[in-house]
Amino acid sequence: MFHKNYEQRLKSWSCLRQTLETADDPFSELLVTYNQAPYVSIHTDPWSKESWPDPWQLILENQYDEFCRVLGMCYSLQLTERFKGSNFEIHISTLGSLSYLYLLFVDNIVLGFEDDKPILKEDLPVDLKSQTVYCMPMLN
16 A cells, blocks of 8 residues: 555555454454554654644655554544544554654554554553653544
8 A cells, every 4th residue: 555656655555544444353454454564763743733744645655653653543544434433543652661652542542552463451550650641633
């Protein structure tokens, strides 16, 4: 998806969202996809919501730092019928001496804590501290 031109990326992203509608494990599908995104060290200021790209800007720019990967996963799920009624939160968190972690909470599922699998909210470490929580508005 990420190594194509803009129009092809849009089409691939639409196909991804269609896949998520019926996938047995949509969260793992999403993690696999966004782990293939072209990585840049810094692209978006996670502390300034006004600077965040919208879904189509994100696909156009095609540059994914750790935060933009979580943002892309959020947008992808939000624009499906399957997750239309879900609650989405992006957490900027800390865990011990690690740098910031960017996590996507979808109801009781958390994406971004482990690269390759979703985890349940109750399975997060007790010393994980959310510094800022953004409740994401509905997109569809």
